[in-house]
Amino acid sequence: MTARKPTIDDVARLSGVARATVSRVLNDGPNVSDRMRARVAEAVEALGYQVNLQARFLAGGANRTVLLICASDTENEPNSYYQSALEIGALRVSAQTGFELVTHTLAQGGGDVVRRILHLVDDSRCCGVILTPPFSDWTDLSSALVERDATTVRISPGDPASAGAAVGMDDEAAGYALARHLLDRGHRRFGFIQGLAEHLSAEQRFRGTRRALDEAGLDADALLAVRGNFTFRAGVELLPGLIAGANPPTAVVCANDDTAVGALFAAHRDGLDVPRDLSIASFDDTPVSALVWPPLTTVHQPIQEMASRAMRIIAAARTGKAAGTLPAHEYLPFSIVERHSVGAPSR
Amino acid sequence: MTARKPTIDDVARLSGVARATVSRVLNDGPNVSDRMRARVAEAVEALGYQVNLQARFLAGGANRTVLLICASDTENEPNSYYQSALEIGALRVSAQTGFELVTHTLAQGGGDVVRRILHLVDDSRCCGVILTPPFSDWTDLSSALVERDATTVRISPGDPASAGAAVGMDDEAAGYALARHLLDRGHRRFGFIQGLAEHLSAEQRFRGTRRALDEAGLDADALLAVRGNFTFRAGVELLPGLIAGANPPTAVVCANDDTAVGALFAAHRDGLDVPRDLSIASFDDTPVSALVWPPLTTVHQPIQEMASRAMRIIAAARTGKAAGTLPAHEYLPFSIVERHSVGAPSR
DNA sequence: CGCTGATTTGGAAGCGCTTCCAATCGGATG
DNA sequence: CATCCGATTGGAAGCGCTTCCAAATCAGCG
Numbered sequence: 001m002t003a004r005k006p007t008i009d010d011v012a013r014l015s016g017v018a019r020a021t022v023s024r025v026l027n028d029g030p031n032v033s034d035r036m037r038a039r040v041a042e043a044v045e046a047l048g049y050q051v052n053l054q055a056r057f058l059a060g061g062a063n064r065t066v067l068l069i070c071a072s073d074t075e076n077e078p079n080s081y082y083q084s085a086l087e088i089g090a091l092r093v094s095a096q097t098g099f100e101l102v103t104h105t106l107a108q109g110g111g112d113v114v115r116r117i118l119h120l121v122d123d124s125r126c127c128g129v130i131l132t133p134p135f136s137d138w139t140d141l142s143s144a145l146v147e148r149d150a151t152t153v154r155i156s157p158g159d160p161a162s163a164g165a166a167v168g169m170d171d172e173a174a175g176y177a178l179a180r181h182l183l184d185r186g187h188r189r190f191g192f193i194q195g196l197a198e199h200l201s202a203e204q205r206f207r208g209t210r211r212a213l214d215e216a217g218l219d220a221d222a223l224l225a226v227r228g229n230f231t232f233r234a235g236v237e238l239l240p241g242l243i244a245g246a247n248p249p250t251a252v253v254c255a256n257d258d259t260a261v262g263a264l265f266a267a268h269r270d271g272l273d274v275p276r277d278l279s280i281a282s283f284d285d286t287p288v289s290a291l292v293w294p295p296l297t298t299v300h301q302p303i304q305e306m307a308s309r310a311m312r313i314i315a316a317a318r319t320g321k322a323a324g325t326l327p328a329h330e331y332l333p334f335s336i337v338e339r340h341s342v343g344a345p346s347r
Numbered sequence: 348m349t350a351r352k353p354t355i356d357d358v359a360r361l362s363g364v365a366r367a368t369v370s371r372v373l374n375d376g377p378n379v380s381d382r383m384r385a386r387v388a389e390a391v392e393a394l395g396y397q398v399n400l401q402a403r404f405l406a407g408g409a410n411r412t413v414l415l416i417c418a419s420d421t422e423n424e425p426n427s428y429y430q431s432a433l434e435i436g437a438l439r440v441s442a443q444t445g446f447e448l449v450t451h452t453l454a455q456g457g458g459d460v461v462r463r464i465l466h467l468v469d470d471s472r473c474c475g476v477i478l479t480p481p482f483s484d485w486t487d488l489s490s491a492l493v494e495r496d497a498t499t500v501r502i503s504p505g506d507p508a509s510a511g512a513a514v515g516m517d518d519e520a521a522g523y524a525l526a527r528h529l530l531d532r533g534h535r536r537f538g539f540i541q542g543l544a545e546h547l548s549a550e551q552r553f554r555g556t557r558r559a560l561d562e563a564g565l566d567a568d569a570l571l572a573v574r575g576n577f578t579f580r581a582g583v584e585l586l587p588g589l590i591a592g593a594n595p596p597t598a599v600v601c602a603n604d605d606t607a608v609g610a611l612f613a614a615h616r617d618g619l620d621v622p623r624d625l626s627i628a629s630f631d632d633t634p635v636s637a638l639v640w641p642p643l644t645t646v647h648q649p650i651q652e653m654a655s656r657a658m659r660i661i662a663a664a665r666t667g668k669a670a671g672t673l674p675a676h677e678y679l680p681f682s683i684v685e686r687h688s689v690g691a692p693s694r
Numbered sequence: 695c696g697c698t699g700a701t702t703t704g705g706a707a708g709c710g711c712t713t714c715c716a717a718t719c720g721g722a723t724g
Numbered sequence: 725c726a727t728c729c730g731a732t733t734g735g736a737a738g739c740g741c742t743t744c745c746a747a748a749t750c751a752g753c754g
Contacts, residue, residue, distance in 0.1 A: 055710035
């Protein structure tokens with residue numbers, strides 16, 4: 001059907017040089033005269049030649065594939081905004097640096113997830129892996145990856161010190177800052193819908209909030225915590241219980257935006273006015289937080305930027321000089337985005 | 348660092364057979380005795396052997412990579428729920444059939460998008476491509492793909508007849524049905540926030556709505572249409588103008604959920620009660636439609652299922668018997684999901 | 695028991711590329 | 725002008741796999 005694609009030999013023939021020389025100019029190798037370079041470039045152009053990556057990798061050339069591993073909590077409710085932001089951020093850099101990004105989304109349940117991820121990595125013979133929560137907390141995984149010689153970057157790991165580079169933000173400080181924000185507006189009774197306990201970075205957010213309340217001299221039952229799982233549904237289902245008591249919280253903090261949107265939904269449904277009757281705040285600043293009414297006050301986390309950094313770390317590690325450098329730990333600043341879901345307590 | 352990965356020759360040596368035989372059992376080839384099969388399987392197991400896909404493809408083996416090409420309208424607001432649903436649907440089937448799915452998201456702007464997609468396809472030497480809107484409407488693209496021998500499936504194309512298989516739903520009928528739904532509840536004045544004109548399937552939805560109104564005997568100015576671009580922002584910005592007139596619509600239909608969520612946001616902001624003051628309905632039934640308050644009445648489109656079908660078509664075309672069959676056009680049923688954003692008109 | 699044809703197995707070529715190593719070239723040097 | 729060294733270039737091996745083709749094996753049959 002289609003004409004056979006031109007190979008490196010076609011280029012060599014047309015430009016009248018050896019195959020090895022063509023390979024050199026293709027890879028920006030040293031020791032090639034400008035004349036040769038020009039001749040080859042011309043032939044490449046004329047033929048519309050494109051290297052066959054399969055062949056290149058087989059022959060031991062530098063692999064430039066990077067895997068982005070994302071978790072989907074449930075089949076039907078992927079953490080999609082978070083994931084898209086990651087993807088966009090990584091994509092932007094990969095385009096610049098000539099690395100190819102491949103995203104894999106897997107359900108985080110099931111005992112063999114580690115095996116499957118490793119399989120994916122082996123299969124693709126990729127040179128780098130970006131791990132997102134909660135995979136970024138699986139130290140066995142990142143160790144195995146590093147051992148396989150894949151440059152590994154973990155996004156928002158709970159423990160930045162273990163194997164592989166890390167990019168994240170100071171989650172404890174973010175939790176603290178958000179609580180202060182609420183405290184400053186006069187709130188004294190709080191609810192908190194936590195995420196999954198395995199997500200260490202989310203737990204740190206909670207810890208920060210608790211610290212802020214402690215320092216403000218509030219006692220333990222000023223903070224009512226329930227365990228959710230980051231989903232919209234969790235917010236919907238858990239909010240009522242949180243505010244059912246005799247002396248309910250005037251502000252509830254959610255581990256992430258999706259949960260907050262769920263809480264907001266439940267509040268609306270139950271006839272509460274947000275923020276008059278109840279303030280709601282959360283973390284991440286994913287697009288959904290600006291989509292709902294009232295738009296959410298949330299801690300902005302530079303997700304795209306994190307992914308960009310991750311890509312950049314991999315690119316640097318795989319390109320010349322920086323290769324072999326010890327893994328980096330980068331911390332990006334967060335900020336509180338004030339929208340309309342937080343007000344002064346009415347009671 | 349890591350021990351070299353075992354190759355097919357290692358397996359051959361350990362099991363005491365020829366490399367060719369190993370290859371045969373690996374590929375479920377014919378003409379292999381059960382004894383051999385067992386011996387090889389054992390060696391594979393013992394060595395933890397995994398075929399090197401690069402090498403396999405190079406050697407001319409069947410390629411099993413499928414590309415899912417998605418559009419991101421703008422950098423910051425990817426159509427993420429839609430895309431995730433597609434991905435999940437395709438993923439499910441690819442896992443079953445042994446094909447590998449690779450998703451690529453590209454900004455749809457820029458004149459060279461076609462070239463970039465083609466480049467991606469050439470590069471990956473993939474065997475199949477799933478095109479999502481608006482790429483599914485680019486006939487030049489699908490023709491080029493088909494010519495390249497890639498099994499091409501278009502999701503929701505405006506014209507199912509052109510090159511490549513097609514999976515979608517009857518968008519015109521969906522538009523008609525949704526309008527009937529509104530008509531039945533007593534609405535007589537309508538607004539419609541359209542999507543981008545290039546998305547043919549979305550245009551058909553509009554056409555269906557118009558037909559329903561025509562058939563109901565309403566005249567042309569019973570339908571006020573404005574052009575949006577599928578985004579939340581479009582909904583926010585376009586709604587006010589739509590309902591500003593002396594005799595405003597009592598119901599507005601949006602080309603997709605994101606836009607409807609935006610319209611809902613604007614309505615809230617401007618102090619309107621939905622659905623008492625204004626009904627809002629849309630298309631797609633992406634998760635976000637159930638997240639907002641009030642949850643949206645929307646036309647459910649089986650997005651996951653569409654992607655699954657697309658994958659299945661590719662798998663069938665690339666596996667034995669069905670190979671070479673003429674492209675299929677599959678139409679999936681839609682349904683109206685009644686939630687709370689539609690009521691009877693108050694005026 | 696020898697022969698034919700079908701089935702199973704092994705050998706070897708080659709996919710398109712990188713890279714090592716040897717050959718060549720071009721001055722600068724004595 | 726002969727010599728030598730570094731910069732270029734070409735030749736060839738080989739990455740791990742599939743597949744064509746020939747060799748070997750096995751039944752079945754006269």
